[in-house]
Amino acid sequence: MDQIEFISKIYKLKRDIISDGYDQALEIIKEYIPIKVHKYPSGTKCWTWTIPEKWTCEEGYVETLNGERIIDYNENPLSIASYSEPIDEIVTKDLLLQHNHMHSYLNDEPPFIFYYYQKQWGVGISKKRVNKLNEKEYRVKIKSKKEKGLLKVGDYFIQGESEKCVVLCTHLDHPVQVNDGLAGVATCISVMQELAKVKKLRNSYRLLIVPETIGSVAWLSHNEDKIENIVGGLFVEMTGLSIPPGLQKSYFGDTQIDKCFCFIHETEEKEAWIAEYRNLVGNDERQFNAPGVRIPMLSYARAYPWGHRFRPYKEYHSGKDNLNITDRMKLEKSKNTILEMIKTFDRNYFPINHFKGEIFLSGLNIAVDRHKNLDLHRNMLKIMDMIDGYNSIIDITMKLNLNFNDVYDFLEQLHNNSLISKKYE
Numbered sequence: 001m002d003q004i005e006f007i008s009k010i011y012k013l014k015r016d017i018i019s020d021g022y023d024q025a026l027e028i029i030k031e032y033i034p035i036k037v038h039k040y041p042s043g044t045k046c047w048t049w050t051i052p053e054k055w056t057c058e059e060g061y062v063e064t065l066n067g068e069r070i071i072d073y074n075e076n077p078l079s080i081a082s083y084s085e086p087i088d089e090i091v092t093k094d095l096l097l098q099h100n101h102m103h104s105y106l107n108d109e110p111p112f113i114f115y116y117y118q119k120q121w122g123v124g125i126s127k128k129r130v131n132k133l134n135e136k137e138y139r140v141k142i143k144s145k146k147e148k149g150l151l152k153v154g155d156y157f158i159q160g161e162s163e164k165c166v167v168l169c170t171h172l173d174h175p176v177q178v179n180d181g182l183a184g185v186a187t188c189i190s191v192m193q194e195l196a197k198v199k200k201l202r203n204s205y206r207l208l209i210v211p212e213t214i215g216s217v218a219w220l221s222h223n224e225d226k227i228e229n230i231v232g233g234l235f236v237e238m239t240g241l242s243i244p245p246g247l248q249k250s251y252f253g254d255t256q257i258d259k260c261f262c263f264i265h266e267t268e269e270k271e272a273w274i275a276e277y278r279n280l281v282g283n284d285e286r287q288f289n290a291p292g293v294r295i296p297m298l299s300y301a302r303a304y305p306w307g308h309r310f311r312p313y314k315e316y317h318s319g320k321d322n323l324n325i326t327d328r329m330k331l332e333k334s335k336n337t338i339l340e341m342i343k344t345f346d347r348n349y350f351p352i353n354h355f356k357g358e359i360f361l362s363g364l365n366i367a368v369d370r371h372k373n374l375d376l377h378r379n380m381l382k383i384m385d386m387i388d389g390y391n392s393i394i395d396i397t398m399k400l401n402l403n404f405n406d407v408y409d410f411l412e413q414l415h416n417n418s419l420i421s422k423k424y425e
């Protein structure tokens with residue numbers, strides 16, 4: 001699928017967490033993959049959380065008393081805070097500025113602001129425009145409403161040989177934003193489309209498309225029986241940026257899925273970097289890694305590390321996070337890397353030795369052509385040394401600095417000779 005084309009169809013929608021725009025986006029996704037939609041009504045208790053109401057904003061503007069428009073929701077949805085309370089009043093400039101949000105460094109952009117769990121009205125007038133406000137009073141109109149609605153989670157499941165499942169998670173909300181959320185949805189859908197074509201998958205795969213945080217909490221709290229079988233996951237976003245990709249480890253940091261994903265991540269892209277848990281992004285992976293759940297979920301994002309002036313990226317939470325900064329090649333590269341990570345973890349297992357002593361390789365006709373693969377040829381004895389049930393393929397690969405597929409293929413030879421059996425996590 002063409003990820004840019006997909007994003008183009010959706011990004012302008014006003015995708016507040018429970019809203020008509022979000023629902024429309026889910027409908028478009030159905031053209032690409034057959035998702036099942038889980039619905040959680042406003043007011044539903046989800047562990048310590050409660051599903052909020054649906055929010056709709058018909059119109060919203062600030063104007064001078066002479067009718068000159070300063071901002072207009074219909075032109076830029078970021079000019080009204082998501083989930084803002086309604087208001088229709090003439091207010092002083094002081095009061096207006098108390099309710100205004102300016103981007104910290106983009107002077108001509110309002111930031112993306114939300115009041116999901118507060119009763120507050122808010123507007124976004126850029127710093128540049130604020131500097132030109134010289135009237136004492138302004139008219140503020142926000143015609144918004146909150147009402148009972150349905151929080152929706154899109155769920156696409158691919159059954160593998162095993163009930164063990166890997167979850168891909170991505171968030172679809174955030175009005176008019178491309179990389180914060182939507183690009184990750186595009187990439188995950190393409191990954192799932194590719195996975196659906198793979199003939200033999202050991203694990204099952206589930207893609208969850210959620211409104212950030214509350215969507216994950218809603219799904220997890222209503223599917224506690226499934227948690228035990230989820231062996232790991234990946235949260236994905238910001239896949240279209242021209243920034244080196246980061247991979248954030250899970251809470252545990254050293255699980256088999258951590259090792260497989262980190263190893264491939266670093267192999268696939270030269271400038272790829274790895275972050276400890278909570279050092280790259282903070283999204284839905286938090287809910288999966290949290291106490292009582294503890295699913296090792298990593299996060300993939302093309303973003304700057306902590307300490308960088310523009311972390312996570314310069315256009316973050318502004319109207320500039322649009323198609324202009326979104327690169328088709330980066331989207332595609334992210335898809336390929338994630339697919340490779342998944343395929344690697346899918347084939348990873350702990351070889352259990354059924355042999356004692358060193359294997360009589362020449363006697364059993366097990367060989368690696370030294371002209372074809374000198375590295376593997378030189379390491380055959382070391383690999384055999386590590387086959388004791390405690391080292392997985394990725395453990396062996398990393399310790400000996402080899403290629404995962406080479407080690408896998410060599411072990412297949414041992415398996416075909418009934419010298420080892422395979423133990424999956």
Ligand SMILES: [Zn+2]
Pocket residue numbers: 174180317
């Ligand atoms: Zn965000």
